[in-house]
Amino acid sequence: MSRLTDLIARAKARDSALGDELEREFKALASRRAFGLNFERHRPESVELPGRPVRRGDKVRILPPRGSVQRADQRLWRVKRIDSKSKARMALVELIDAEAPETVDVAVADLVVVAEFRDYIYPGLVSTGRVERGGDKPFHTVINGENFHVLEALTYTHRGKIDAIYIDPPYNSGASDWKYNNNYVGEEDLYRHSKWLAFMERRLLTAKQLLKPSGTLIVTIDEHEVRRLGLLLEQILEGFTIQQVTIVINPKGVTQGYLSRVEEYAFFCFGPDSKIFAGDDDLLTTKDSTTSDDGYSRPRWKGLLRSGDEAERKDREQMFYPVWINPKTKRIVKAGPYLPLEQEPDFSLKDADGNVAVWPVRKDLTLGRWGLGVDTFNDLVEKGFVALGSFDKKRRSWGLSYLSEQLRKEIDDGTLVVLGKDPVTGVADVVYEGAATRKVRTVWHRTSHDAGAYGTDLVGKFLGNGRAFPFPKSLYAVEDALRVIVRGKPDAVVLDFFSGSGTTAHAVMRLNRQDGGRRQSICVTNNEVRASEQTALREAGLRPGDPDWEKSGICDYITKPRIAAAITGKTPEGKNIEGDYRFTNEFPMAEGFEENAEFFTMTYEAPVAVRHNLAFQRIAPLLWMRAGSEGRRIDDLPAAGWDVADTYGLLVDLDRAAAFCDATAAQPTLRIAYVVTDDDRRFQAVARALPDSVEPVRLYESYLSNFRFSMGR
Ligand SMILES: C[S@@+](CC[C@H](N)C(=O)[O-])C[C@H]1O[C@@H](n2cnc3c(N)ncnc32)[C@H](O)[C@@H]1O
Incomplete structure (x- = not known):
């Protein structure tokens, strides 16, 4: 049910006439489809927080008995009282939004806390392990x-700091690939599309706040939601330039009785100040045409003979002129003057020096015209920007090409450089500066993007022992997508908040290895257990939140081990990973990467712990992340009243401010000084005493209240 139908049902229960009238109006409105994307704001999402201790006042669900595989009761209850004296702690809970009050006594162990959108939460992070092979890299x-x-939480640590977001959300295919409010959304669900849109909209609106103006968001999708997603992105991302890329990911094709589908899509949403980086490969055409054996890449020159529309001689009389060439040396001498329309060209024209005239003749042997006027042409000849091709007997004409205006601009801005001129013909050798050359196209067709071989099979190698993840992306497809936007940004921060098996982090590590970059990724994923495995776990008496349940979840069972294996070059069982990386840089997978990674689990603190100031350790990782996720972390409140690590400092005892400020001035890599005080005046005084290069950030004394978030506004 949508939020509106829900509300109408409640109105009907209170006042049936009013409810009926409301329903009539709603139906009339719903039948008028607005042009564009039209979806309902769904009953707010709710999330179960299995690890969170149950307290008085919490919103909870009652869990089915252990061992049961029945669908859980979705009603929400409020905890009125907890009886801690009894052996099995019991709670009195009251049904929320009920017509008539209903209360029951339930064992606390059979309750799970629920956060609905708009409820306040106090998130913290707990480290669950790290891998270090990257020295001082982030x-x-x-x-x-x-x-x-x-x-x-990232709006606190990374507001406006992310260079690239790459996400591969659930595709809403009707299969068990996605849950909304704790239930899989099936094909039959009438609100399937609007639930998905509401779910995506909330996350994209927050994610947008994290992007730099020069940042780019990439969202992959398949045919189930591509049209709706396109409209949603347009609606949310005002000021962005959005392009849709088609990627062949399954060259064999899936037929399903109709056309054979081979592709999926990626929306590239370029922020207002973003720029893209050309590569050696445009990802569609064959690579042979421009990169030569000498290692240089050369731009394609433009044909001088006008083609397409307005290409006949009569269309531009003044662009019909002879180009004089020396047939022996193949040097272009000069052009002109133009031949008036009423005069016929002489194809055997020769001058006293033996130069011959070349006329614009089209493929169908009619007279055409050149693409430049005489003066511009002669100017370009002088600069060496016109080249002679081969003689075409049929047309009795020579091929001619020149550097287009766009390419000449690229010489001015340094993208292209002139290496020298041919001593005989005088034609310039124009090459791309560095290796970066070709603009990536909007259709990608590369074997390296095959999701079977370089997604499923590749991830399997890293996890070993039969572990598998459904539908990971091809590592090389993600690498190619990210290369377009972070190639020239060696310190880029890349976020993936539907990270699944962790392909994005793996691709970022490969990019770093290719150019010595220090890019970092932030990968977020829930710890869902695959639908196919859940029944067996439930039958064995397990529930979400139990350690034996959680260890089979995606994040703990797949994402973290895969990223650790990529760095160490060893499977979770300690075996060297077999095989070599392919494509852009090929080397044994067992070499791993010189990178660092740390794994966290998000926790939800109860407001009472927050009030009592018990939670510094839970926010310590957030402070460290805000300062760049590098160097030492301050994990405990410093006994001396202050501490200064590599990238940030923490002042807790304001009476020690002088010593703290001296220490911050002596630490050149410091970016942030966190100052814990509820007193604004004292905070300002410390801020004034800090070096200019250090950003002062104030924290409230009840630490977690700095991170109080409501789910949706
Ligand atoms: C399609 S997969 C991403 C696959 C990934 N690109 C790869 O190459 O492995 C989407 C992932 O998002 C996770 N996910 C779905 N909804 C989520 C949510 N609300 N919060 C966190 N993760 C979620 C799912 O568990 C799933 O692993």
């Missing part, structure tokens, strides 16, 4: 959590 972080909550 850490890649992996966060096990509900991504909406993590995105909210």
Whole structure:
């Protein structure tokens, strides 16, 4: 049911006449489809927080008995009282939004706390392990959590700091690939599309706040939601330029009785100040045409003979002129003057020096015209920007090409350089500066993007022991997508909040290895257990939140081990990973990467712990992440009243401010000084005493209240 139908049902229960009238109006409105995307704001999403201790006042669900595989009761209850004296702690809970009051006594162990959108949550992070092979490089972080909550927490740590977001959300295919409010959304669900849109809209609105103006968001999708997603992105991302890329990911094709589908899509949403980086490969055409054996890449020159429309001689009389060439040396001498329309060209024209005239003759042997006027042409000849091709007997004409205006601009801005001129013909050798050359196209067709071979099979190698993840992306497809937007940004921060098996982090590590970059990724994924495995776990008496349940979840069972294996070059069982990486840089997978990664799980603190100031350790990782996820972390409140790590400092005892400020001035890599005080005046005084290069950030004394977020406004 949608939010509106829900509300109408409640109105009807209170006042049936009013409810009926409301329903009539709603139906009339619903039948008028607005032009564009039209979806209902769904009953707010709710998320179960299995690890969170149950307290008085919490919103909860009652779990089915252990061992049961029945669908859980979805009603929400409020905890009125907890009887801690009894052996099995019991709670009195009251049904929320009920017509008549209903209360029951339930064992606390059979309750799970629920956060609905608009409820306040206090997220914290707990480290569950790290891998260090990257020296002083920043850490890649992996966060096990509900991504909406993590995105909210990232608005504190990374507002306007992310260079690239790459997401591969659930495709809403009707299969068990996605849950809304704790239930799989099936093909039959009438609100399937609007639930998905509401779910995506909330997350994209928050994610947008994290992007730099020069940042880019990439969202992959398949045919189930591509049209709706396109409209949603347009609606949300005002000021962005959105392009849709078609990627062949399954060359064999899936037929399903109709056309054979081979592709999926990626929307590239370029922020207002973003720029893209050309590569050696445009990802569609064959690579042979421009990169030569000498290692240089050369731009394609433009044909001088006008083609397409307005290409006949009569269309531009003044662009019909002879080009004089020396047939022996193949040097272009000069052009002109133009031949008036009423005069016929002489194809055997020769001058005293033996130069011959070349006329614009089209493929169908009619007279055409050149693409430049005489003066511009002669100017370009002088610069060496016109080249002679081969003689075409049929047309009795020579091929001619020149550097287009766009390419000449690229010489001015340094993208192209003139290496020299041919001593005989005088034609310039124009090459791309560096290796970066070709603009990536909007259709990609590369064997390296095959999701079977370089997604499923590749991930299997890293996990070993038969572990598998459904439908990971091809590592090389993600690498190619990210290369377009972070190639020239060696310190880029890349976020993936539907990270699944962690392909994005793996691709970022490969990009770093290719150019010595220090990019970092932030990967967020929940710890869902695959639908096919859940029944067996439930039958064995397990529930979400139990350690034996959680260890089979995606984040703990797949994402973290895969990223650790990529870095160490060893499977979770300690075996060297077999095989070599392919394509852009090929080397044994067992070499791993010189990178660092740390794994976290998001926690939800109860407000009472927050009030009592018990939670510094839970926010310590957030402070470290805000300062760049690098160097030492301050994990405990410093006994001396202050501490200064590599990238940030923490002042807790304001009476020690002088010593703290001296220490911050002595640490050149410091970016942030966190100052814990509820007193604004004292905060300002410390801020004034800090070096200019250090950003002062105030924290409230009840630490977690700095990170109080409501789910949706
Ligand atoms: C299609 S997969 C991504 C696959 C990934 N690109 C790869 O190459 O492995 C989407 C992932 O998002 C996760 N997910 C779905 N809803 C989520 C949510 N609300 N919060 C966090 N993760 C979520 C799912 O568990 C799933 O692993």
